[in-house]
Amino acid sequence: PVPVRVEPWTAAWNGVLVADNPPVPDAPWWVRRQGDGAQMVEMAGDAADQQEILVAALDRAFGAERLEVLDPRRGTTRIAWTRDGHLLAALYLAPSRPELAENWLAAQIGHALAGPADRAAILAGRAASGAVDGGRIICACFSVGSNTLAAAIRDQRLTSVAESGTALKA
Numbered sequence: 001p002v003p004v005r006v007e008p009w010t011a012a013w014n015g016v017l018v019a020d021n022p023p024v025p026d027a028p029w030w031v032r033r034q035g036d037g038a039q040m041v042e043m044a045g046d047a048a049d050q051q052e053i054l055v056a057a058l059d060r061a062f063g064a065e066r067l068e069v070l071d072p073r074r075g076t077t078r079i080a081w082t083r084d085g086h087l088l089a090a091l092y093l094a095p096s097r098p099e100l101a102e103n104w105l106a107a108q109i110g111h112a113l114a115g116p117a118d119r120a121a122i123l124a125g126r127a128a129s130g131a132v133d134g135g136r137i138i139c140a141c142f143s144v145g146s147n148t149l150a151a152a153i154r155d156q157r158l159t160s161v162a163e164s165g166t167a168l169k170a
Helices: 049-062 102-108 117-126 144-155 162-170
Strands: 011-018 029-032 039-045 064-073 077-082 086-094 138-139
Touching: 011 049, 011 102, 039 049, 039 102, 049 077, 049 086, 049 138, 064 117, 077 117, 086 102, 144 162
Parallel strands: none
Antiparallel strands: 011 039, 011 086, 029 039, 064 077, 077 086
């Protein structure tokens, strides 16, 4: 038997990094998962200076060519690293887990940011007006996301798993 001590831990900040091959973050807690075209790293820390250390390490990994939006009142930071106008990585930091269109973001890695609307959408963490984010993948075979499923249930008034499967081919 090995003695174990468990204590509650409260995060002072949370973050999501989206990149093709992200470095291991210097954060007390993190987990990496594959997104649609890139990897997603969720992380959390218990001290504000950890964010500065993280951003400095990511600057070294991705270069200093970046877009940035800071909101000190809300405690949020949003950074996108680019090279020759193409998105390399995006980082979203906030006191609680940032709400993002993760699959859409992951699919943007490596693509050109054509203009101000594209850059604004990346920093917002959401597709530009009119674009739809399918949500977290529920059916990997047919890439059906949670938002797609919810919309189909709502719009088509689906009432069973069988109806949902038939409507979405999943």
